Amino acid sequence: MEFPECPVCLQTYDGESIVPRVLSCGHSACGTCLENLPQRFPETIRCPACNVLVKFPSQGASALPKNIDLLRLCPEPNAGELVSKKSVKRSINQTHEFFPRLWSDEFYRAWKHWVLPHDAVSIERCDGVDGVEKLLLGRICPVSDSSFPITVGEDRTVSLVRIVSLPCSNNDCLFKFSYTSMVLKCLNELKDEEKNELGLILRAGFVNGGRVCRTFGLWGNLEDGFLYLVCERRNDNLLEMINNWIKKLDFRNKVCLNKDDLLSFAVIATELCDAIIAMHSLRLSTGFLSLSCFSLGVFGSVCVDINGVLVMGRTVCETVIEAVSSGSKLHMKELGMLTSNLIKKEAFVPPEVLLKLLNKEDVGLECSTTLCSVGNKCDIWSLVLVLLSLLLGKDCFEETLGSVEESHSDCSAFYGSWVEKVSSCLDTKFGLGYASLKQTLCRSLDFDPENRPHVVELLRCCRELIVSSELDALASLKLGVNESGSESGDHCLVLGDLIRLPDKLIETHRDDMDQITEEKTTKKFVDGISVGMVKSRDMLGHRDSVTGLVIGGDYLFSSSYDKTVQAWSLQDFSHVHTFIGHEHRIMDLVYIDEEQPLCVSADIGGGIYVWSVALPLKQDPLKKWYEEKDWRYDGIHALAYSSNGYLYTGGGDKLVKEWSLKDGTLSGSMHGHKSVVSALVASNGVLYSGSWDGAIRLWSLANRSQLAVLGEESSGSLGSVLRLAAKMNILVATHENGSIKVWRNDVFMKTMKLHDGAIFATSMLGKQLVTGGRDKAVNVQELFDNELEIDCRHLGSIPTNSTITALLCWEDKLYVGYADRCIKVYYYGK
Structure with a gap:
């Protein structure tokens, strides 16, 4: 018989020195281990079993209740039996990556420092005679970024020699690779021998002692579509x-x-x-x-x-x-x-x-x-x-x-x-x-x-x-x-x-493109992006700006300022049904995958509507209720649902509210924000709420208590929080100035500027982040993290003609809602 043991130290509970203590999430661990867990925030710890942030009493683990049921299964103190320790099995969270992994983490770390910025080099003239390949001459501008191995403090004359063609640089592709992505993808497609030779040359020019010309790095010329090796060249001939x-x-x-x-x-x-x-x-x-x-x-x-x-x-x-x-x-x-x-x-x-x-x-x-x-x-x-x-x-x-x-x-x-x-x-x-x-x-x-x-x-x-x-x-x-x-x-x-x-590489690239064009369009969206073959289709039906997108069952549900919720087929993207009933603009919606699948929408007037998505689809709501409001109130701005059976709303009254989905009654309110609650997301037993006040508050889903406040110290510098995305231990907040803030395990890691204007929509799948907003571009980033830092790799973008208001990644397709009433789906195709 295997006796119960602490999940941290793997010691068997004995009821005396190793006592199981119960946390609010329901899991148990010995009091000694709980005392030694790091406390990121006052009177909080993360459960060692489920990683949920829970309250921890100031008196210590002794104030937590004992797990009597586990103590009953413990061996008697005088049994004298040696208890074998079992190996801890950790579940592997396999996250599907929507966009392709163009390169490995090791490759990225090895080569990213050699990629010169696109605006760092300018071509001045060509040198060459008698039909011999010309050596381009240009100038390199000052580059003082600490991420580059070589610092250029002044303009230098440089020579540029063509290395290889850049991939997917044509103007017909819907998905535009970022400059850095094109260069790294180009390098990653080289053979190992070619990469080794290029790396040897770059390092030779870096540690040469003045006898081998200085190498600055690699530069992609988007005008002619080639990658160049950039070396210093003196004006003297x-x-x-x-x-x-x-x-x-x-x-x-x-x-x-x-x-x-x-x-x-x-x-x-x-x-x-x-x-x-x-x-x-x-x-x-x-x-x-x-x-x-x-x-x-x-x-x-x-x-x-x-x-x-x-x-x-x-x-x-x-x-x-x-x-x-x-x-x-x-x-x-x-x-x-x-x-x-x-x-x-x-x-x-x-x-x-x-x-x-x-x-x-x-x-x-x-x-x-x-x-x-x-x-x-x-x-x-x-x-x-x-x-x-x-x-x-x-x-x-x-x-x-x-x-x-x-x-x-x-x-x-x-x-x-x-x-x-x-x-x-x-x-x-x-x-x-x-x-x-x-x-x-x-x-x-x-x-x-x-x-x-x-x-x-x-x-x-x-x-x-x-x-x-x-x-x-x-x-x-x-x-x-x-x-x-x-x-x-x-x-x-x-x-x-x-x-x-x-x-050689140009010829190979063209052959690959011709072969892909001849194949049927049954490949995944990731394959289309990797070769620059992405197709889009319009889904028209709304009469005003799209505000939300969710997938449920066999349908895509969309909400809009036109006061309707539309259902779309996931097979042929055709319009299926219209839900009518809201009297005000719909701000957000969620899908609830329970025994009875539901779609819930909320509007700016405080109305919460529950729609049945069981066949046959009905036009009227299954149930509805309204929040109380006064002259200061401007309705609901955000929705979230947790597996505990409660619906959460954030609105203009600065409150986060918990509702019973069964009867629509208010279970409680959470106070703390100083302005409109604009974003909600539930993950790992924690409810994250973002507000126009720039702060993010963490609430326990077990008892609605506030666990921590993030970003309050810098709330005024970035503007309002517009959207939140949480996956595993990563939290991302988007702001109205076009920046995002990233936390890992509730510890602030980085601020990055991704857009020229407010970011109204975001979707995160694994470590890939898709954002869109006022600048009419869908940007794709990959979050790379190690023990010390988090880096954001810009993979590329999809330029559009309207402001992006909603985003959703699902099964190798990208759904985008726009302010001009249109919904576009992007997928692999000719």
């Missing part, structure tokens, strides 16, 4: 600066370089090496290089421009695809032409990366060498060619490629013959000296990546031209750091997914 430097020195035309020429060369080479080493330390490699991949940093140092890398990388891939589109095999002649075309576009691609790109296109290549693995040593091959192009010019590379014998059938021999000719040119330029530098440059061009030196070795050679190795205290340190790293985790950008993402 590195390529133009270097070209001016080359023209000034004019050592391309010199047969042999002097010491001053090599010193100038070493300075720029050191800067480029430092930038590449910094990028490698972040586990990134480019896979190719050109001067457009670099820019000037904040203090004039050279840094890797990630956006420049992505744009040039797409040019590289386009060139490779163009070269192999005509045939299934690529011979050495075509390989030489491909390499020459890349050099003409100032893109230096190492052989192992080029072979990987060709292999990705499933094109055969006549070469005897197996494809090499790609690591960060691919960048020293490209870096050396960038440096040599400054000394020799890119025309020299094209000439040497043209002179390579076409009889080579092996890639290694083909590249080896070309590198020999480049080395011969170096011998002429450097003369008899600088053997160490020439050897390092030639080793860097080796076909096999394993035979190439690390970038730091090239850096050391260049530094020796500036300062002697004996005085260079950082040389050994830099070399040690580089050699200790592993290339196994490096990510090569040109082989990554972001290079090919935009065109």
Whole structure:
């Protein structure tokens, strides 16, 4: 036999030290546990069994009655039996979510900080030549929001590179995703590999030490429908600066370089090496290089421009695809032409990366060498060619490629013959000296990546031209750091997914939309929202503003200022019946799902009408009664029903009243509000009442006693409370200034501005909140909460042509009542 135990400490009641005490809600717990429960408000606790807020005597638990029935089932004190403890089974409250979960909580927390506000970036001009994809240039405005990882204190010049298309940004959709929702939904639809690569790039620009261009985040351009990566870009043009430097020195035309020429060369080479080493330390490699991949940093140092890398990388891939589109095999002649075309576009691609790109296109290549693995040593091959192009010019590379014998059938021999000719040119330029530098440059061009030196070795050679190795205290340190790293985790950008993402994703998005359009319209409303396919239908019958919507049985019931209650079919949305009898404007209605289902409505004149919804529907009320009123009284404004069998009204007399539904008699009144009681909701054994005085009062449904007052301290700042919504432990109040206030477990959490004007209607399903009001927009929010805070995620909105006065979410459909007499139902459809 299992003996009764305390639901908190799981100790068996014994009638002496562990005594069951009965709370007003009917549940019991031991007195010791009740004493230790937190008291959010004076003389109140939450029942550990049902979570209802109940009164707790100031004298302590000893003032509560004992549960005699439980004590009778307790074991005798001398029984000496060990009582096994049973596991506590908690019922899981499964709440249906009306709107789709576009992303997980973990994804939201990881990416929300990278989304820049829509008004933070403006496009100024485009940079691009010869049909190459253009790099957008713009400005970023000051962003000082603490939710963003990077604070921008002044306008900055930025570069923007297209990442992926934004979803559901067309103007034909009824449901308009919010800007943040579009960006996060776009990111969530990426593959894991694509998200990982993008996250790696963003973090690299955040903790770069000044050698990788600073990343500000992601920005969605609603005009062209694309998401962009935003990076800082200096106004100074590195390529133009270097070209001016080359023209000034004019050592391309010199047969042999002097010491001053090599010193100038070493300075720029050191800067480029430092930038590449910094990028490698972040586990990134480019896979190719050109001067457009670099820019000037904040203090004039050279840094890797990630956006420049992505744009040039797409040019590289386009060139490779163009070269192999005509045939299934690529011979050495075509390989030489491909390499020459890349050099003409100032893109230096190492052989192992080029072979990987060709292999990705499933094109055969006549070469005897197996494809090499790609690591960060691919960048020293490209870096050396960038440096040599400054000394020799890119025309020299094209000439040497043209002179390579076409009889080579092996890639290694083909590249080896070309590198020999480049080395011969170096011998002429450097003369008899600088053997160490020439050897390092030639080793860097080796076909096999394993035979190439690390970038730091090239850096050391260049530094020796500036300062002697004996005085260079950082040389050994830099070399040690580089050699200790592993290339196994490096990510090569040109082989990554972001290079090919935009065109690919646009095509996929269109295919998905076409497939959905061909399907029958039997899907849920959530599916329609996720792909931007929502349909609406008008339900016309009222002659004045709609004031309330409830679902009962097979009907939708609506009330209106036209003094009628209408019943609508839930199957085809047709009008079924009209209830007539009210003499004044109807303000609110509720549905009562008891043994005899009822619909109750109340009007501004104090009339309470009870309608039978059993078939056949009748026009006259089942019963009716009126509140007493005087010259100050202006009727009933709010209705609520509790499972205890009582009906509650709030009105212009500042009172909350409890009525017996059986005979319509007044059971009692609750005093406390200082103005009209405008909103009522019953949840978890508590009646919440909101008023024009801005305060929310909590009343016990068991004895009508006041439990607590919420929002009284800030009632004047937000205006009147217009609507209340309560689900589980969350309470939401809407105000006439367009703001909402949120409480969790009756503890204030947050105030948020959702509308431009009063919020007249709200509906909450699970943690999804739908609001509407004077600004003629239906807004959809998701309440995300953790132990410390509650965050409101704006998913999107439905723009309308009239003020929203009533809202109801039910079975994948959204019902909206308007001030222009119309009721619209939104559902999945073409």
